[in-house]
Amino acid sequence: LWPTVTMQRDEDYRLDWGRRFDAILADEFQDVNRLQYQWLQLLSRDHGDIFAVGDDAQSIYGWRGANVGYTRNFINDFPGGTMIALEQNFRSTGHILSAANAVIALDSGRLEKTLFTATGAGEPIEAVEFSGGLEEAQGIVFEIGRRLLEGVAPDDIAILYRFNFMSRLLEEQLLKAKVPYELVNDTAFWQRGVIRDALALLRLASCPDDMHSDEAFRRVINQPARGVGAKTLAKIEAVAEQDYVSLFQAAEQLFGSARGRSADRVRAFLSTIREISASGDAPLAERLRELLDRTGYADMYRAAGEDGRAALENLEELVGLCAEFATLADLFDHAALGSVSGQASGEGRVRLMTIHAAKGLEYGHVFLMGWEDRLFPSATNPDADEERRLAYVALTRGRRRVAVTWCAWRGGRFAEPSVFLSEIPSGALCRGWLRNRLRGTASSLSGRRV
DSSP states (O other), X not given: OHHHHHHHHOHHHHHHHXXXXXXXEEOSGGGOOHHHHHHXXXXXXXXXXXXXXOOGGGOOOGGGTXXXXXXXXXXXXXXXXXXXXXXXXXXXXXXXXXXXXXXHXXXXXXOOOOXXXXXOOOSOEEEEEESXXXXXXXXXXXXXXXXXXXXXXXXGEEEEESSGGGHHXXXXXXXXXXXXXXXXXXXXXXXXXXXXXXXXXXHHHHOTTSGGGHHHHHHHTTXXXXXXXXXXXHHHHHHHHHHTXXXXXXXXXXXXXXXXXXXXXXXXXXXXXXXXXXXXXXXXXXXXHHHHHHTSXXXXXXXXXXXXXXXXXXXXXXXXXXXXXXXXXXXXXXXXXXXXXXXXXXXXXXXXXXXXXXXXXXXXXXXXXOOBTBTTTBTTOSOHHHHHHHHHHHHTTEEEEEEEEEXXXXXXXXXXXXXXXXXXXXXXXXXXXXHHHHHHHHHHHHHHHO
16 A cells, blocks of 8 residues: 555655566456556556456456456556467366356456367266255265265365355265365354354353353453453453352343443343343244344444355354254254364365365366355345356366256245356256266166167
């Protein structure tokens, strides 16, 4: 920021830096934001010798300021420039590129280019429908197991999804199948801060007077902020130690007659926990949703807008999961099991990541899950073209085989397959697992022989 602002205001400063370079190379140009673009213009103003390398079809970071227009308008902004299209793809097979080309072709305003490969057609894209999210995770893990038995290396397999909350079912199924995995640029579902906060609220509301809930109290008493800093918490802990009571009870004593906005917020929180604790017969999902709403925890992320969306999605996933457990103890046992995994890294592990995190990576076998309406393309992203570019990036992560899966029922509602699936040419698509189609062909040929 400041070098750019200073160059704009101080010509001597700009010249000092601009004259240090005879030419400028800007890589990953499709990801530049307004500030970076101005910085590059200022540095290259005198010699005009700038070489930009980028792919407008892979511009997927609009949510953090990237502007695909800088790539598409480069020739206009630098009239002496020339565009060199690099169209040969050395990574993927013909069917994968055919699918990717068809999807990206409908991106309005894109720079014209058509990828091709000399590696042959390869296997078609596998499109597999499942009844629900659990069946989808089980089906993907089962197919991965088969490929591992066939000799495919685990670290040549990746599972990509649009949102990180979708990893939970996959993590659990991979654990059950004893398939080693690694979460790339992410934290395991049960270890995410927002999930641990929600579980702490449930723990505290289940037994606020129990000292075993003290750690849960410490975790959520100031989430959202209620003015309970280190000094205030130390006072609460002193009362708890003196009277040999839980931190929750100590807080009730300390703030019972205190005045001020902070005291009012703390009392409201304590009162909410007491009331929900008294309604112990309510279903877990209902209790959790009430806790998230009445304590202001969910509102904290709603107020954050786009920055809070991932947290809210994870919370919704947890609320839905709570409906599957009869008791809190069962839920905590399940959470403890799910926490022992996924953070090791290195060779010999299947990779799990969002599509955004996969940009620039490639794998021999790629599974693209959750390709259904409203989920992908995402109903929360107003830029439909960016979602399309994200699909293009997802497809082109695969070198040899790509499988796309979707569910007819997810998140409590019926779903339809993603529009992107319908745009893939039929010749590049296989409905169902490829091994099933090959088995059917073999059976048919065998029948003719008989």
